[in-house]
Amino acid sequence: xxxxxxxxxxxxxxxxxYAAWQAAHAFAxxxxxxxxxxxxxxxxxxxxxxxxxxxxxxxxxxxxxIRRARLEGKSALWIPGTDHAGIAxxxxxxxxxxxxxxxxxxxGREKFVEKVWEWRHEKxxxxxxxxxxxxxxxxxxxxxxxxxxxxxRAVLQVFVELFNRGFIYRGKRMVNWCPVSLTALSDEExxxxxxxGTLYKVRYELVDRPGEYIQVSTTRPxxxxxxxxxxxxxxxxRYADLVxxxxxxxxxxxxxxxxxxxxxxxxxxSGALKITPAHDKVDYEVGxxxxxxxxxxxxxxxxxxxxxxxxxxGLERFAGRKKAAELLKxxxxxxxxxxxxxxxxxxxxxxxPIEPRLTEQWWLRYPRIEEAKAAVRDGHIKFFPERWSxxxxxxxxxxxxxxxxRQLWWGHRIPVWYRKGLDRSKLxxxxxxxxxxxxxxxxxxSDPENWEQEEDVLDTWASSWxxxxxxxxxxxxxxxxxxxxxxxxxxxxxxxxxxxxFFWVARMIMAGLEFIRPGESLDQRIPxxxxxxxxxxxxxxxxxxxxxxxxxxDPLTLIxxxxxxxxxxxxxxxxxxxxxxxxxxxxxxGGKNFCNKLWNASRFRQMxxxxxxxxxVAAILARLEPSKFDxxxxxILERLIATTASVEKAFAEFEFSAAVQTLYGFFWNDFCDWYxxxxxxxxxxxxxxxxCLALQDxxxxxxxxLLHPFIPFITEELWHLLGxxxxxxxxxxxxxxxxxxxxxxxxxxxxxxxxxxxxAVEKLKxxxxxxxxxxxxxxxxxxxxxxxxxxxxxxxxxxxxxxxSKLTRMVGANELLRKAKVDGAxxxxxxxxxxxxxxxxxxxVAAEKQRLAKELEKLQQHIAGTEARLANTAFVSKAPxxxxxxxxxxxxxxxxxxxxxxxxxxxx
RNA sequence: GGACGGUUAGCUCAGUUGGUUAGAGCACGUGCUUCACACGCACGGGGUCACUGGUUCGAGUCCAGUACCGUCCACCA
Numbered sequence: 001x002x003x004x005x006x007x008x009x010x011x012x013x014x015x016x017x018y019a020a021w022q023a024a025h026a027f028a029x030x031x032x033x034x035x036x037x038x039x040x041x042x043x044x045x046x047x048x049x050x051x052x053x054x055x056x057x058x059x060x061x062x063x064x065x066i067r068r069a070r071l072e073g074k075s076a077l078w079i080p081g082t083d084h085a086g087i088a089x090x091x092x093x094x095x096x097x098x099x100x101x102x103x104x105x106x107x108g109r110e111k112f113v114e115k116v117w118e119w120r121h122e123k124x125x126x127x128x129x130x131x132x133x134x135x136x137x138x139x140x141x142x143x144x145x146x147x148x149x150x151x152x153r154a155v156l157q158v159f160v161e162l163f164n165r166g167f168i169y170r171g172k173r174m175v176n177w178c179p180v181s182l183t184a185l186s187d188e189e190x191x192x193x194x195x196x197g198t199l200y201k202v203r204y205e206l207v208d209r210p211g212e213y214i215q216v217s218t219t220r221p222x223x224x225x226x227x228x229x230x231x232x233x234x235x236x237x238r239y240a241d242l243v244x245x246x247x248x249x250x251x252x253x254x255x256x257x258x259x260x261x262x263x264x265x266x267x268x269x270s271g272a273l274k275i276t277p278a279h280d281k282v283d284y285e286v287g288x289x290x291x292x293x294x295x296x297x298x299x300x301x302x303x304x305x306x307x308x309x310x311x312x313x314g315l316e317r318f319a320g321r322k323k324a325a326e327l328l329k330x331x332x333x334x335x336x337x338x339x340x341x342x343x344x345x346x347x348x349x350x351x352x353p354i355e356p357r358l359t360e361q362w363w364l365r366y367p368r369i370e371e372a373k374a375a376v377r378d379g380h381i382k383f384f385p386e387r388w389s390x391x392x393x394x395x396x397x398x399x400x401x402x403x404x405x406r407q408l409w410w411g412h413r414i415p416v417w418y419r420k421g422l423d424r425s426k427l428x429x430x431x432x433x434x435x436x437x438x439x440x441x442x443x444x445x446s447d448p449e450n451w452e453q454e455e456d457v458l459d460t461w462a463s464s465w466x467x468x469x470x471x472x473x474x475x476x477x478x479x480x481x482x483x484x485x486x487x488x489x490x491x492x493x494x495x496x497x498x499x500x501x502f503f504w505v506a507r508m509i510m511a512g513l514e515f516i517r518p519g520e521s522l523d524q525r526i527p528x529x530x531x532x533x534x535x536x537x538x539x540x541x542x543x544x545x546x547x548x549x550x551x552x553x554d555p556l557t558l559i560x561x562x563x564x565x566x567x568x569x570x571x572x573x574x575x576x577x578x579x580x581x582x583x584x585x586x587x588x589x590g591g592k593n594f595c596n597k598l599w600n601a602s603r604f605r606q607m608x609x610x611x612x613x614x615x616x617v618a619a620i621l622a623r624l625e626p627s628k629f630d631x632x633x634x635x636i637l638e639r640l641i642a643t644t645a646s647v648e649k650a651f652a653e654f655e656f657s658a659a660v661q662t663l664y665g666f667f668w669n670d671f672c673d674w675y676x677x678x679x680x681x682x683x684x685x686x687x688x689x690x691x692c693l694a695l696q697d698x699x700x701x702x703x704x705x706l707l708h709p710f711i712p713f714i715t716e717e718l719w720h721l722l723g724x725x726x727x728x729x730x731x732x733x734x735x736x737x738x739x740x741x742x743x744x745x746x747x748x749x750x751x752x753x754x755x756x757x758x759x760a761v762e763k764l765k766x767x768x769x770x771x772x773x774x775x776x777x778x779x780x781x782x783x784x785x786x787x788x789x790x791x792x793x794x795x796x797x798x799x800x801x802x803x804x805s806k807l808t809r810m811v812g813a814n815e816l817l818r819k820a821k822v823d824g825a826x827x828x829x830x831x832x833x834x835x836x837x838x839x840x841x842x843x844x845v846a847a848e849k850q851r852l853a854k855e856l857e858k859l860q861q862h863i864a865g866t867e868a869r870l871a872n873t874a875f876v877s878k879a880p881x882x883x884x885x886x887x888x889x890x891x892x893x894x895x896x897x898x899x900x901x902x903x904x905x906x907x908x
Numbered sequence: 909g910g911a912c913g914g915u916u917a918g919c920u921c922a923g924u925u926g927g928u929u930a931g932a933g934c935a936c937g938u939g940c941u942u943c944a945c946a947c948g949c950a951c952g953g954g955g956u957c958a959c960u961g962g963u964u965c966g967a968g969u970c971c972a973g974u975a976c977c978g979u980c981c982a983c984c985a
Contacts, residue, residue, distance in 0.1 A: 007947070192982090199985085217985060265984055273985055282983050342984085356983095387912065391980065394911075398981085498980085540920085542978080566947095573933085574920070579913080580978080582920060586934050593947045604944035661922075661932075676944080769951080776951050781939050812942075812950090862929060869928095874965035883927050883966090890928055 004606050004721055008599035010563025010592075014713045018132055026730055027137040029077025031484040038069035039077040039488040041468050042138065043496045043504070044146065046085035047120055048092045051130035053537045053545060053583060054497065056555045057575055060568045061534060061656060062495045063136050067709040068651060069492075071736040077488050078137060079471045080128060081144035084120075086460040087181050087349045090410040093119050109409050116410045120145075130556060135564045135712045142483070144471045146463045147412070150479065154470040155463040156415045156442055158515065163440045167365045168404075170432060172425070174281045175403050177357035179302030179317070180350035183407040184361050186459060187400060188502050190345040190354055199340035200325060201269070203333050204230055204247035207255055214239070214247055214258065215335055217269035219342065220279070221328060222320035225252035225308045226297040229275040231286055234260035236271050250333040251324060252309035261286050281356050298355060317355075360425065362405035362414060362456065368513040369396055371522065375509055380522045384532045384654040385578035388498055395502050404462045411457030416440050418452050465507035468494075468527035469516055489516065490523075493530040505531060532654050535580040537571075542582060558588055565711035566592030572710060573660045577653075594664060595714050598707070601672050602700060602718045608683055609693050614701065614723045617737060621749040624694035628687065630802070631764070633695055634757030636675045637746065639666055640699055641753070645739035647706050660710055667703055674765060675699075681806040697722070705736040763831040764803055770828040771811045774837050777851065778826060784812045789819045792833025800832050823907055826851075829900045845908050852908075856901050859894060866891045 021027065029039065040062050045055060062078060069076040093116045094104055104112040128143065144151060162168045175184040200221050203213035214230055227249050232239035239258070246255045263286055264273045277287030278296035287294060297308040304312045304320045311327055312320050328334035345354045373396050375381045376389050383389045405414060417439045418424055431437050445451045466474070468491055473479030480486075490512070496505060512527035537545055545552035558567045570591030575581050613619040643666040650659035679696065682688040701724050708715040708731055719731040737745065746753065771788060775781050788811070790800055797818050800807065804816050825836040826848050869875050870887055879887075 004944090007945075219985070263983090268984060280983080280985080282985080285983095343982095385913095390912075394981070501980095536979085538978095576921075579921090584920060584934080587920080589947080590933065593945095596945065596947045600945035600948085602944085607944065658922080665932080672945090673949085677949095680943095773951055776939070779939085781950065782942090784942070809942095858929090866928080869966080872965060876965080878965045879927075886928060 002721055004599065004603035006600075006603070008563075008596045008714060010565060010595070010713065011560075013717045014133075014135070014564055017713050017716045018135065021137065021730065022132075022140065024730070025141065026732065027078065027139050028141060029079075029139045029484065029488065030075055031487045032075045036074045037077070037484075037487050037492075038066065038074040039079070039491040040066055040493055040495065041079045041471055041491055042081060043494075043500075044081045044083040044144075044464060044467060045127045046088050047082040047124040047127075047145070048085055048089050049082075049127045051127055051134070051555045052552060053555060053571070054534075055127070055131070056134060056567065057534055057537060057571050057581070058495055058497070059131055059134060059136050060572060061532065062493075063134070063568075063712070064572070064656060064709040065493055065495070065651075066137055067712060067732060070732045071705055071708065071734065073735045075487075077139055077142075077484070079142050079144065080131070080136070080138035080140060081467075081471060082124060082128065082146070083460060083464055084145065084147040084411065086406055086408050086411040086457060087183065089116060089120070090408050091181065091349065093410075104409065112409055133556065133559055133564060135568065137712070142471070146460070146467075150473075150476065151463070151466075151470050152412055153442065154466055154474060155412045155458065157475060158466060158511070159412075159415055159458065159462075160440055160442055161515075162364065162367070165367070167367050168362060169365070169429065170360065170362050170427065172358060172360050173363070173403075174284045174356050175359055175361055176345060176347075176354045177300070177359065178347040178350050178352070178354055179298075179300065180352050181347065181408075182300055184357075184359060184403050184405065185347060185354065186403050186461070188461075189348045191348050192343045193346050194341055195344040195353075196339060196341050197344070198325075198337050199269075200328070200337050201335040202250060202274075202328055203335050204250060204256075204274075205333075206242070207246040207248060209245075214242060214272050215270045216272045216274045218274055219340060220276075220321065221251075221324035222304060222308070222312060222315075222317060223276045223279045223297060224250060224274070224324060224328075225312065226276040226278050226295040227256055227274045228277060228287065228292045228295055229256050229290065230258045231261045231264050231273045231275050232258065232271060233264040233266045234262060236264075236266050238271060250331055251312070251327055252307075259286075259290050259292075261289065278358055279356055284356070284358065294358065296358065298357070300357075302355060361403050362416075364402040364404050364462070366399055366402065366507075366510055368510045369399060371513045372396060372506065372509045375513065375522055375526050378522075381509065381526050381528065382530050384530065387578075388501060388531075388533050391498070392501050392506055395506060402459075402462075404459045405454075405456040406459055407455075408457050411460065412463055413457050414454040415442060415444070416454040417445050417448075418454070420450055420452055461503050461507060464504060465511045466515075468508055468512060474516070490526050491528045493532060494528040495532045495534065497536065498533040499536070501533075530654075533578060535575060535578060537581045537583050540582055540584055542580075545583070553583065553585065558585075562588050562592035563595060563713070565595050565714050569594055569660060569711050572656050573664070574657065576657045577655055591711075594668070595711060597668055597672060598703075598711075598714060598718070601667070601676060602722060604676060605693070605696050605700060606722065608679075608696075609689060611723055612690075612694060612697065614697050615725070617698065617701070617742075617745050620694050620698045620701065621745060621751075624691040624698075624749075626749065626751045628691040629751070629754075630682075630688075631754070631757040631760040631799075632675060632678045632806075633691070634754040635761040636670060636695070636699060637751070638753050638755065638758050639670045640702055641739050641742055643670075644702060644706065644737070644742055648739060663703070663706055663710075667707075671699060671703070674761070677810055678803075678806045681809050684805075702737065702742070704731065705734065708732070760799060763799070764807065767800075767830040767832045767835070768807060768810050770830050771807075771813070771835050774826060774828050774835065775812065778837060778839065780837075781812075784814070786811075786813045787815045787817070787838040788813050789817050789822045789825065789836040789838055790833050791819055791822060791836075796833040827904050829897050829904075834900055834904070849905065849908055852901055852905050856898065856905070859898050859901065863891065863894045863898060866894065 066076045066078045176190045178185055197219045199217050199219055201215055201217050203215045206212045216230060230247055242258050243260045245258050247258060249256050263282055275283045275286050277284045277292055277294045295307055297304055299305050302317045304315050306313045312323055315323055347354050373393055376392055419437050422437055439445050469489060472485045472489055473483040508527045513525045516525045539545055539551040543551060567588055570588035574587045612623045643662055646662050647659045679692050682692040704715045704719055716731050719725055725731060725734055775786060780786055792800060808816055822836040825838060827834050827836045866887060
């Protein structure tokens with residue numbers, strides 16, 4: 001077996017094992033009848049994406065779940081893939097073209113889409129490569145892309161089905177228009193941002209009462225040429241006599257009516273509102289109610305058109321705003337202006353204010369809304385943390401139809417064909433169903449020359465909402481069989497961010513319920529059983545990580561620096577369930593240090609003696625002699641079982657950082673700092689050596705299995721270096737013992753854990769600490785030839801004596817002697833009697849007195865508190881007996897200690 | 909305007925159903941090349957648990973309210 005090096009160097013180890021795993025197709029998700037399945041679909045990253053810290057957290061968590069499932073003996077499947085990300089990808093490629101001074105229109109639709117495909121073949125795999133660096137154990141043979149031919153067919157089939165089922169319609173409506181991306185957006189893609197603007201107070205002159213005005217406030221004076229009315233509240237006495245009259249529109253002068261509509265807030269500003277149906281959602285509705293004309297003064301790209309009038313036409317919308325304000329000022333119609341903060345909707349992708357715009361779009365009325373609510377409300381799908389279910393339900397309560405068409409070229413082109421020559425703007429609902437006018441189908445019309453296909457593509461989310469089943473061959477029966485659909489669907493757990501509850505999670509649930517296993521129960525149709533929502537990773541100042549702030553560390557740099565395992569361990573350790581995470585590189589460093597500790601403890605084991613048969617728990621147990629056990633052996637086994645149990649509990653509750661912290665404490669403190677240290681004495685004796693080494697093997701084996709999901713590379717390496725499995729098998733082919741199984745295995749070997757041992761070891765630890773502190777007090781910390789005396793009861797001395805060699809070694813002493821009485825030596829009162837430091841020179845009595853007096857004072861405070869509690873009759877009569885007894889016992893111990901210190905003081 | 913999170917050591921966070929003297933990591937101080945590890949070991953300093961009331965024998969933990977920070981939802985021009 002290879003020798004373990006002095007420090008852990010992740011780079012080569014990670015490379016080696018990932019290559020081996022891939023070569024063996026070790027992550028293939030296989031249908032194994034009789035075995036439980038565990039499946040996850042990756043939230044497909046944008047094909048344009050590069051790995052961020054968010055991805056690291058998210059995918060590390062999925063990998064942890066999947067690897068743990070394998071160790072638990074389940075057949076695990078993790079499906080990877082990428083999302084074609086319509087707007088994002090198209091934008092990236094257009095930006096490239098712009099460098100060559102070209103636009104997509106220079107190429108035309110077909111050629112441009114080809115260009116995007118070229119780009120995707122070249123660059124689209126980067127993020128998946130990076131996930132491999134992280135150690136993600138995806139079934140790469142099942143990598144999917146939302147624009148793969150089969151996936152695309154699924155997307156289009158769903159469109160056709162939903163159209164046939166009456167959920168999809170086409171209509172002219174107000175949409176959120178992005179003047180940069182030149183497409184409609186769904187409500188979810190609009191980000192409301194507080195924005196500082198100006199509120200302009202503008203007066204409109206009454207046509208039949210020259211010199212009299214009605215005043216309105218607006219933040220958008222450039223839309224005034226689009227005004228078609230002024231509205232007031234029907235019950236507003238100030239304007240009652242004006243309704244029905246006309247005013248002059250102050251820019252692009254024309255007469256417009258004053259109308260009454262309840263949508264107006266009497267309290268806001270002057271209580272009068274300008275109505276611009278083409279450029280505001282509320283105004284549009286008011287316009288519909290009053291049959292007002294629609295005057296659209298903006299081009300698609302946000303530039304004012306000729307309807308805005310000669311002065312404004314050709315100006316970009318913000319320049320137009322300024323110009324409009326100037327025009328109003330010149331004409332004397334600008335009554336005032338004040339700075340004003342309000343919420344403005346921004347395009348998520350392009351980060352510019354969106355324009356409400358009236359356009360023809362395709363809409364989806366969501367199916368299965370009530371079932372989707374029930375699935376979560378009634379616990380068929382469990383959210384972790386649970387509180388997100390409220391957000392989910394609230395959205396579904398107020399759900400609006402989904403605008404699914406996008407005016408892009410990159411995406412799934414909507415499978416609708418219009419008869420050539422048809423006026424699409426006049427299509428009725430009946431026309432859409434008339435196959436002589438419109439065809440909605442997968443194949444398209446049989447006489448394509450007479451038809452034109454819809455130019456729009458589908459919203460990206462209208463493809464990713466099928467991800468949990470379209471990646472498993474749906475709707476093709478043969479492909480589904482091959483993929484093991486019956487076995488792996490519904491998936492077990494979805495790991496994602498709460499920011500896409502609406503975009504993705506809710507929609508997947510509705511899609512699954514609508515399309516999968518019709519007629520079956522909810523549990524059969526839902527796409528996943530658990531949803532784990534991660535926190536958001538922030539920088540040390542608590543800001544979101546973003547490209548523009550440049551505060552996002554590069555995960556690959558971190559992997560180079562600390563190893564993938566170190567990065568994983570570090571990030572998980574600071575990511576408690578559902579809380580946002582403040583990133584600190586020190587924690588990643590801590591992860592690396594832990595790996596090094598694990599490495600060196602294993603190295604120490606290897607250097608300590610011959611390797612025994614490590615091939616199974618039974619083989620290791622066969623090597624140890626329970627009769628040689630001392631308290632430390634019992635205690636560490638008790639800790640091992642407790643740790644195994646608490647990791648089990650943590651997984652059941654999705655408390656990953658708790659699991660990591662438990663393992664850290666167990667391995668570093670209980671095992672390395674104590675057990676390995678006491679082992680050093682045990683290893684000196686042939687009598688205890690074999691058992692001690694076997695026990696170390698047992699503990700390291702179990703620890704590697706417990707840690708493997710978190711830090712897969714180093715555990716795989718050590719698993720082989722220490723011979724826990726055959727050369728040609730991976731650690732994941734082993735099964736992890738549960739706490740119960742481990743206890744059972746020990747029992748069958750005749751080992752029943754002495755639960756009292758743990759408290760004896762705790763006393764020894766405290767005693768050792770106090771002895772070392774006493775040495776430090778007298779500047780002897782580095783001396784190893786110190787002598788200690790002890791005055792102790794027979795029982796305490798028995799413990800000290802039995803552990804004397806360990807204790808002296810740990811404390812750095814050459815002798816521990818029992819004495820009936822010791823005078824004039826510095827002392828500490830330990831749980832195992834009083835220890836005295838034998839000083840060759842005389843003791844500084846004054847200093848020693850002061851030290852003891854200080855301790856006595858602390859003790860007295862504590863005693864006073866406990867006495868007061870016990871003197872309280874209410875406490876004594878009402879507290880449960882266990883608490884009461886605990887307090888009394890504590891008081892007795894404190895008083896004994898106090899008496900001992902007083903005795904020591906008296907002797908000085 | 910509504911909903912949800914957070915406030916515990918210098919920093920980042922744990923703290924299970926209320927019960928001994930509130931923990932960890934990092935940082936800090938001191939001492940250590942002790943035959944696994946200086947990516948380490950030992951010892952130590954450091955907290956009015958945001959604030960105000962309440963319930964209780966007992967509150968970091970439960971209840972009410974306040975303040976501040978953050979997130980999401982909502983068409984107020």
